[in-house]
Amino acid sequence: MKRRIFCFSFLLAGFAVLATSVFVTAAAYGNYFASVKREVVSETGYIKAGYEQTGIPYLEAAGARPGCRITLIAANGTVLYDSAKDPAQMDNHLNRVEVSQALESGVDEVIRFSDTLNEQTYYYAIRLDDHTVLRLSRTTNSIYSFFKGLIWLISAIVAAIFLLSAFVASRLTKIIVRPINTLDLQHPANSQIYDELVPLLSRLKRQQEQLAANRTELEDQKTEFSAITDTMHDGFLVLDSGGQVLSYNKSALRLLNSPLANPSGESVFTLNRREEFVRMIQSSFTGAAQEKIIEIAQRDCRVLATPRLEGGAVLGVVVVITDVTEMQEREKLRREFTANVSHELKTPLTAISGYAEIITAGVAKPQDIPEFAQSIYDESRRLFALINDLLFLSRLDENGFVSRESVDLYAVCENVKKQLDHYAAEKDVALAVSGEPALIRGISVVLDEIVFNLMDNAIKYNRPGGKVTVTVSRAAGGCRLSVADTGIGIPRSQCERIFERFYRIDKSRSADIPGTGLGLAIVKHGAMLHGASVKVESDNTGSRFFVTFPFDYAEAIPYPS
Amino acid sequence: MRKMYDNQLGVLHERLIQMGALCETAIACAVQALLNDDDALRSATKDKEQEIDLAERDIEQLCVRLLIHQQPMASDLRQITAAQKMIIDMERIGDQAADIAEISSYMQGSTVKSDVHMTEMARCVSKMVTDSIDAFVSKDFAQAQAVIDEDDIADALFSKIKTELIDLLLRTNGKLAEDCLDLLMIAKYFERIGDHATNIAEWVIYYLTGNYKKQNV
Numbered sequence: 001m002k003r004r005i006f007c008f009s010f011l012l013a014g015f016a017v018l019a020t021s022v023f024v025t026a027a028a029y030g031n032y033f034a035s036v037k038r039e040v041v042s043e044t045g046y047i048k049a050g051y052e053q054t055g056i057p058y059l060e061a062a063g064a065r066p067g068c069r070i071t072l073i074a075a076n077g078t079v080l081y082d083s084a085k086d087p088a089q090m091d092n093h094l095n096r097v098e099v100s101q102a103l104e105s106g107v108d109e110v111i112r113f114s115d116t117l118n119e120q121t122y123y124y125a126i127r128l129d130d131h132t133v134l135r136l137s138r139t140t141n142s143i144y145s146f147f148k149g150l151i152w153l154i155s156a157i158v159a160a161i162f163l164l165s166a167f168v169a170s171r172l173t174k175i176i177v178r179p180i181n182t183l184d185l186q187h188p189a190n191s192q193i194y195d196e197l198v199p200l201l202s203r204l205k206r207q208q209e210q211l212a213a214n215r216t217e218l219e220d221q222k223t224e225f226s227a228i229t230d231t232m233h234d235g236f237l238v239l240d241s242g243g244q245v246l247s248y249n250k251s252a253l254r255l256l257n258s259p260l261a262n263p264s265g266e267s268v269f270t271l272n273r274r275e276e277f278v279r280m281i282q283s284s285f286t287g288a289a290q291e292k293i294i295e296i297a298q299r300d301c302r303v304l305a306t307p308r309l310e311g312g313a314v315l316g317v318v319v320v321i322t323d324v325t326e327m328q329e330r331e332k333l334r335r336e337f338t339a340n341v342s343h344e345l346k347t348p349l350t351a352i353s354g355y356a357e358i359i360t361a362g363v364a365k366p367q368d369i370p371e372f373a374q375s376i377y378d379e380s381r382r383l384f385a386l387i388n389d390l391l392f393l394s395r396l397d398e399n400g401f402v403s404r405e406s407v408d409l410y411a412v413c414e415n416v417k418k419q420l421d422h423y424a425a426e427k428d429v430a431l432a433v434s435g436e437p438a439l440i441r442g443i444s445v446v447l448d449e450i451v452f453n454l455m456d457n458a459i460k461y462n463r464p465g466g467k468v469t470v471t472v473s474r475a476a477g478g479c480r481l482s483v484a485d486t487g488i489g490i491p492r493s494q495c496e497r498i499f500e501r502f503y504r505i506d507k508s509r510s511a512d513i514p515g516t517g518l519g520l521a522i523v524k525h526g527a528m529l530h531g532a533s534v535k536v537e538s539d540n541t542g543s544r545f546f547v548t549f550p551f552d553y554a555e556a557i558p559y560p561s
Numbered sequence: 562m563r564k565m566y567d568n569q570l571g572v573l574h575e576r577l578i579q580m581g582a583l584c585e586t587a588i589a590c591a592v593q594a595l596l597n598d599d600d601a602l603r604s605a606t607k608d609k610e611q612e613i614d615l616a617e618r619d620i621e622q623l624c625v626r627l628l629i630h631q632q633p634m635a636s637d638l639r640q641i642t643a644a645q646k647m648i649i650d651m652e653r654i655g656d657q658a659a660d661i662a663e664i665s666s667y668m669q670g671s672t673v674k675s676d677v678h679m680t681e682m683a684r685c686v687s688k689m690v691t692d693s694i695d696a697f698v699s700k701d702f703a704q705a706q707a708v709i710d711e712d713d714i715a716d717a718l719f720s721k722i723k724t725e726l727i728d729l730l731l732r733t734n735g736k737l738a739e740d741c742l743d744l745l746m747i748a749k750y751f752e753r754i755g756d757h758a759t760n761i762a763e764w765v766i767y768y769l770t771g772n773y774k775k776q777n778v
Binding site for chain 1: 571575579581583699
């Protein structure tokens, strides 16, 4: 801008100076030359008059004075007198235009230039009465040499203009640009600036509004997108062809244990740099989908990397990360359970088929057969109990019990006591039920099983001469069943595990103490079905099981006493 | 042109992260090899060490190419300079992990290591390496500073192990004494790895701020 202003003002001023000087010079020169002409013409008049009176001597006298050159030419062209040169040496002047014209028409004038001397000469010729021609001439500097004399002055002025233009250009640029530079681009319409810029400002304003609208829309979309994806439990990442993160959700950062909080535009390996992860992402960029379970920060993550292909080139990769830790654990439990079930089912069957084989082969002594039959009977009873328990549990698992009725927990306990009295006496354990009637909205078969299993365990794992105390109490929140024994107790570390299916604390002892290993699992699931919580307390003086039924399941109507 | 240059800088960043990950794996393998007497992990450490050497050469070449072709300035130049320095430390970490794995093979079955604070030392140093690389990945000044501060803990642990080993040496003889000396070497290697992690953290700070060891360079 500065350069353009400078060029412009310099050219303009320079041109003005040049044009002015040229025209002024030309006009001044024109005036000067016209006065020269007038002088020559009037002098010719005087000299003519003088000559006509006194002849050549007058011419000689006049020619000696400075001023015009005087030439007298005869009608045949011979030079009769010349004030500057010897007439004898001068050639015939008849070929000179002014002379011949003057002879013809009486008067003539002509201007001749001498390029080499940079002069111009004005000739004025008149025919005298004696048919000679009197010619006067005056030589002046030509207009070019006149102009030449001015050239230094003009150069000095142009140089001054150059400096002035530079100064003016820089000042002017500053003055013009300052308000433009301080323009408030956020609110262009508010700026007080040149009228010429108003169209630009209004265009800026429109563009800004458009941009703001686009940005808001984009941000809304992004917020909406991240609001949806951030609630996802699974992590996902979208990578561009260079492996940089285009999009991500919070779960992805959490699952990958990312050190970065905002990885947009960063390499995917900044999120996690485990070798397995790096390898699988790299191979996904070769175009093949990858799936792998990787352990990240003590959690098992299934990582699925699917490349997006177009025309054989990988445009990007979508990575989905799922936390499968619990799934893996459940899978492990399921496998253990299956193994346990087959083992538990096989053990009695092996015994039964063994005894049966001996009898069938006829190698058993007849007196042993009743004992074998007893064993076969016992084992099949055990198998039966086991299958019953399993079926019961699977019914509990599938919520197979729907009908609920009013059940008195105290009555259930009394009932179970009757069933177990004989067994308790056998084990030399005193069995006592105390408390008050408590109505529960529940499933009587399941409640029966809960109480039976708890009391059965309490007797089974008791010491000879010990006792089992069953208490049913009503509390504000609902009602509580507690079964306390004076038995061998449960190690604290095992208290959580005893409710697992087939879990026996002391595996070596499980052969001596009969049981399916499913009792407490039934208690736990039965209680869950009733919304009840099961708690166990244990020390070396015995164990206490508490099953607390919440208010919802307790009957609202007070039991008639 | 600029885009290609940016891409190459991105590749450099990525390669450094991968090399850092290799270092982490190498240390993890060495630590497990030492604590669990695992021969498979011992050879795994050696393999990782070789991979680290290869990675170092690759990154070095990439840096030189970038310096020659692009004549980087300001923070780009710092990134490349820091990378050139960091790979030297990472390579040393790899070597020392391999050394630990090798020494641990001389003391198989020895239980002396559980009598001293070796597990703590291993854990502390592994964490320092992971943190220094995390600091680089996330360009986190505070984390890099934390690694530098943590070096004091590693040094203190080394002194502690040394005192414990002196005690043991005074009370034992024969094979046990040899194990003690081996353990001292291992502890020293861990301590050196801690120093290298500190160096990496210092270069991260240089990369971020232009200051190396609190001096503007």
